Amino acid sequence: MHSWGGRAVLTDVFDALILLSNFVIIPVLTYGSQLALGALGITLIYGILRFANFAHGDLMAFGTMVTVLMTWWLQSIGVGLGPLPTALLALPVAIAITIVMVLFIDKSVFKFYRRKRSAPALFVIASIGVMFVLNGIVRFIIGPNDQRFSDGERFIIKARAFKQMTGLNEGLAIKVSQGLTISIAFLLVVALFWFLQRTRTGKAMRAYSDNEDLALLSGINPERVVMVTWIITATLATIAGTLYGLDKSFKPFTYFQLLLPLFAAAIVGGIGNPLGAILGGYVVAFSEVSITYAYKKFLKYLVPENWEPDGLVQFLSTDYKFAVSFIILVLVLLIRPTGILRGRVI
Amino acid sequence: MSFLSGLSMSGGYGGADILRGCDISVDKGEIAVIVGPNGAGKSTAMKALLGMLHLREGTVTLDGKDITQMSPQDRVKEGMAMVPQTNNVFVSMTVQENLEMGAFLRRDDIYRTMDLVFELFPILKDKRDQPAGELSGGQRQQVAVGRALMTGPQVLLLDEPTAGVSPIVMDELFDRILEVKQTGIAILMVEQNARQALNIADTGYVLVTGENKFTDTGEALLADPEVRRAFLGG
Numbered sequence: 001m002h003s004w005g006g007r008a009v010l011t012d013v014f015d016a017l018i019l020l021s022n023f024v025i026i027p028v029l030t031y032g033s034q035l036a037l038g039a040l041g042i043t044l045i046y047g048i049l050r051f052a053n054f055a056h057g058d059l060m061a062f063g064t065m066v067t068v069l070m071t072w073w074l075q076s077i078g079v080g081l082g083p084l085p086t087a088l089l090a091l092p093v094a095i096a097i098t099i100v101m102v103l104f105i106d107k108s109v110f111k112f113y114r115r116k117r118s119a120p121a122l123f124v125i126a127s128i129g130v131m132f133v134l135n136g137i138v139r140f141i142i143g144p145n146d147q148r149f150s151d152g153e154r155f156i157i158k159a160r161a162f163k164q165m166t167g168l169n170e171g172l173a174i175k176v177s178q179g180l181t182i183s184i185a186f187l188l189v190v191a192l193f194w195f196l197q198r199t200r201t202g203k204a205m206r207a208y209s210d211n212e213d214l215a216l217l218s219g220i221n222p223e224r225v226v227m228v229t230w231i232i233t234a235t236l237a238t239i240a241g242t243l244y245g246l247d248k249s250f251k252p253f254t255y256f257q258l259l260l261p262l263f264a265a266a267i268v269g270g271i272g273n274p275l276g277a278i279l280g281g282y283v284v285a286f287s288e289v290s291i292t293y294a295y296k297k298f299l300k301y302l303v304p305e306n307w308e309p310d311g312l313v314q315f316l317s318t319d320y321k322f323a324v325s326f327i328i329l330v331l332v333l334l335i336r337p338t339g340i341l342r343g344r345v346i
Numbered sequence: 347m348s349f350l351s352g353l354s355m356s357g358g359y360g361g362a363d364i365l366r367g368c369d370i371s372v373d374k375g376e377i378a379v380i381v382g383p384n385g386a387g388k389s390t391a392m393k394a395l396l397g398m399l400h401l402r403e404g405t406v407t408l409d410g411k412d413i414t415q416m417s418p419q420d421r422v423k424e425g426m427a428m429v430p431q432t433n434n435v436f437v438s439m440t441v442q443e444n445l446e447m448g449a450f451l452r453r454d455d456i457y458r459t460m461d462l463v464f465e466l467f468p469i470l471k472d473k474r475d476q477p478a479g480e481l482s483g484g485q486r487q488q489v490a491v492g493r494a495l496m497t498g499p500q501v502l503l504l505d506e507p508t509a510g511v512s513p514i515v516m517d518e519l520f521d522r523i524l525e526v527k528q529t530g531i532a533i534l535m536v537e538q539n540a541r542q543a544l545n546i547a548d549t550g551y552v553l554v555t556g557e558n559k560f561t562d563t564g565e566a567l568l569a570d571p572e573v574r575r576a577f578l579g580g
Binding site: 203206210211213214215216217218220 | 436
């Protein structure tokens, strides 16, 4: 805080808030939305097929890889979306290919165990196998390196323009990828809940998740429910992966690492409960970002000049961000295994 | 031949036979009740009729058609509905959604049937938007029976519908079951409350270790001194 004049105090508070928005609030909403979409897939598979799908991170990688390849091809023939990333144009095709892929995996792997009515642990181990195979396929096709595929405009609001407009020290910046992630996630979640609450197939999915035997007695076809679940999961995974890739970059190993925050999100919210997955996504994102953010500059705006902190005021280095998910996971499993919104107990 | 009948049914879940040549049958507009001591195979006999148990011997026929090899799902399509003893409602779904799920296979107007269910169980109409898991035991049983009726069944199988409900609720539930019978549905029931169940039964089956011990009208069984002494507590 640089002076005690009333106007200056107000601008300092605004500056602090904008700083927080740039580095905590908007990133949390963006990352949280990406986690929410991914965790929804995990929670749906858990609710309907009754196993924890470890291949989900690599499924996101597979879907994103197809998007990246399609995007490159579209770019090479000069097709684009102007200010929006070309990847959005590639997305529908990538979703379709990913759906074909998961249905093939389900038919060739999981269906066998379903027919034998195997224990959930066997499904989990089979899913680890699927994870390695998908992982290998992705690295074989596109390689293990970082790939950039975002194009179009970078910013919705640029920091400099905002500063000029308002005369503040800090400029609000919102990236196109952030705006896209938040709005697409919102639309998808609304559509998913409408589907689950209002349509015949959606209700059948909920019924099957609630009570498998009674669903069978009601004439609900389990194979159809399973198929629809995989289709939704593949769609969500591809979109989540693509949005994450546009926001950061596409690297197969990062997607494998996402498994931890994704499971933390699904379990914190209450696994098997779609609303919980969304809530969990934001809780995990908020914890990760807020604990690894350095608050020094933020505090500088708010405290008198000579009270400025010497250190970075960062609780944990960003290298430890996965530890945050891990701690959340362990704490929830110890204290409230059903999660915030009472899903199933793992 | 009766509308639904299982003849000389034998079988079990692997291992030893639980059913040993038992006969159960029920006709439309009739209530048949299976009673007997614990472990007599009452529920197993009912499951065998629905195809949830593989029969080693014996046949099951529905409306004169041999359905012995049919899957439970196909039997549901053929007009058999069952209310399991436990976990018989979708707890996370509303009462109305439970009823809708009962009518999942139907493509005709289900709301006429739903009105009939609401007429039979008026309390469900008031609670239609409440999750079934939040209802009392007796109300849940009503949802469970309502869900089964929504399939538009010709045969209704009830596995201990009064388990865990108070005597007042039990009497009321039996009254409702009598009303369902009036609509021409065949009802087969397994019951622990043998005396009350035989009271409303057209036919009673007393099973002991998987065999038919006594078969007669409900009234006659209640009057039989041997049945009274051995199974009805005097």
